[in-house]
Amino acid sequence: MSESETRGRRRDPDIERRIIRAAIDEYARTGWAGFSMEGVARKAGVGKAALYLRWSTKEQLLLDSLDAQSSPLTEDVDTGSLEGDVIAVATELLQYFLDPAGWTSLRISIDARAFGPQLGNLNARIAEPIAAMSDTIFQRGIARAEVPDTVCIRTATETLFGGVLMHVLALAPDEHPAALARPREHVLPIVKLLLAGVGAQVSATP
Amino acid sequence: MSESETRGRRRDPDIERRIIRAAIDEYARTGWAGFSMEGVARKAGVGKAALYLRWSTKEQLLLDSLDAQSSPLTEDVDTGSLEGDVIAVATELLQYFLDPAGWTSLRISIDARAFGPQLGNLNARIAEPIAAMSDTIFQRGIARAEVPDTVCIRTATETLFGGVLMHVLALAPDEHPAALARPREHVLPIVKLLLAGVGAQVSATP
Amino acid sequence: MSESETRGRRRDPDIERRIIRAAIDEYARTGWAGFSMEGVARKAGVGKAALYLRWSTKEQLLLDSLDAQSSPLTEDVDTGSLEGDVIAVATELLQYFLDPAGWTSLRISIDARAFGPQLGNLNARIAEPIAAMSDTIFQRGIARAEVPDTVCIRTATETLFGGVLMHVLALAPDEHPAALARPREHVLPIVKLLLAGVGAQVSATP
Amino acid sequence: MSESETRGRRRDPDIERRIIRAAIDEYARTGWAGFSMEGVARKAGVGKAALYLRWSTKEQLLLDSLDAQSSPLTEDVDTGSLEGDVIAVATELLQYFLDPAGWTSLRISIDARAFGPQLGNLNARIAEPIAAMSDTIFQRGIARAEVPDTVCIRTATETLFGGVLMHVLALAPDEHPAALARPREHVLPIVKLLLAGVGAQVSATP
DNA sequence: AGCTAATCGAGACGGTACGTCGTGTCTTTTC
């Protein structure tokens, strides 16, 4: 373990960066169709060997590249109320799914189910961070007595996540800019339904 | 219009079937990677011409093939109560997403967003039938006074659809058989949350 | 037999010609090192498939291409005397080995021995036509009583062929043009030795 | 000059041997195709640097390796008669060409002509030792008055060398063992022809 | 019956990407 890591020339860390940059550019330009290892290597000014040394499949490369660029939940959320927290999380999710990089991450993760565990799966990349955040939020809500402690947090999380995702899916492409401009309006109905569903007190504010 | 339709040899309707069958077989065997027009034609014992004459892209072919095999909602639902209807729809959705063909349809539809409108989109194939069904169900619920008429049906539909989808996404592959065996148990928590969220009366039955 | 030959689109005979032309050009430009299937296809304006459909190895392709261009013995030789015939054959051989295409054919054929019979072998391409010609010449010589009928034709052929080959091998590259200009001078000593060796009458002319 | 020779680590003389051994093994196993610097270094347990430090091309490496193993004429020949000497030399040549290492040396030397003078050429490695030996033999023959002093030694050498080479070329692979077992039989006809050709007295022995 | 036209199996064709391998050079650590 200790010996084989330091032998020989070390991998140039700059190459990693150049490849990821090229991968994102290439993907943005051509979409998934037309996204090729060959093209990425070409654009990065890198040999194919250097590429395959680090990523063995297109999917892995694209996933890693996209992850480096965006993440479903960037930081901790704590607004002081359950409603505020849920709105904040839902807003971040909405923005994530409306962003091409985020959407693609989701897409590839869903695809990955068909190929088994060799691909970074949905849970690790997207669902788990959300679930963890959701846990924290609802536990704080229970502690504040905003919501009964009988609530099934997992179901609440699934509904929140799924509701936002479906909302984005149902949006026509030309509605995307509007949704990004006023995320709160798109998110509120779902949040209201969810909070009512778990028996939480909701503010009167629209 | 009148001349070009009837002249010449007519298309063999059996070929359509053979191709679709081969496409599903091929997809099941190799997954999306390794799914090729060439391979389908080979397996169907058909020339590539016959294939391209009917479908111009892989995606189209696979979508049509999968549609021919399964559909999110097979028939009308009317159990007499809103709760019963929602449970029935949710169950069908759960089964649809747990079925490889259904899952793949979803996957491709999601993929299709990246390619623009040339691919049959999610709405037409999956979302719209569900939305229509949801409309009917909730309108009957309003008529029966089970639910207030201020409810946003679209949000309810999105939450139902999304909740079930996320639930399936969160399931580990080895939990799939159990979920297919007892769909009601997996669906109930989501349905309860949803109905409470829209302010419906819910039966006391677990 | 009769059916499978006519199915499908027929191979374009012009492609064969374009490839062979490109192969010779490429070989002349870069030599054996740097002679690549990829390069030939590129220069011929042809897909690699079309190339591999016809030739499965570089060696085969180059051999066929060179054969199309040159042959050790272009036509029948019959000067009326054994000595004249032998000189004529030896001259043709000398020119063949001094020509890059001929030399390469020899080279590849010799190489081919190491790979076994899958490569067109030396005998079929070079040795056999020469042996056949040699047979004819000496038989005519015996009929004319120029040479005793006890002579071993095979040994004579080997000696003639080998003598000329060795002479070319021993020539420095800068002597090649001179040898091409006055082949007779280079060939005569070998022919004299050979004819004396088989007990033939030789003219007094130098 | 004096400083750089003794500074630093001295070259390990064993490495040279390991590389040569590995090169021959590798060549024997895979033939020229598939003979790679990389493979030799791997098999010798040596870095590529150590290899390129000593040989700059594959051809050089292989030639040197083969030379280290076999040589066309191992020692001086002096049987007391021209005929005996020529038979001895021809026999050694026959064995050399029938040996894979010898044959390969010839093959590469012929190949080398195409690459220009940077490769050790045929003359230096094979032809010159033979020519030198031939000179000696025939000069002794002239001194013994076995052969007229008008003979062209160079032509005689070329014919002997070429005759044996062609004989080996013409042999089918399955005849090789027989030729190795009784070289004299294969060599005699050529020697007889050659000696008669140069006007030498030949013994009556078959 | 003959004509015309579309359909079909087959497969050639110019391309492009695949993933692997070898080249010769360069960098790093160890001896």
Added chain:
DNA sequence: GAAAAGACACGACGTACCGTCTCGATTAGCT
């Protein structure tokens, strides 16, 4: 400073598909 290890840009390898195209062989309605 030599050596092993191995990263690196490059480019060929032979295979597989892509989508288009030519072929001969059906197969039918229209004259």
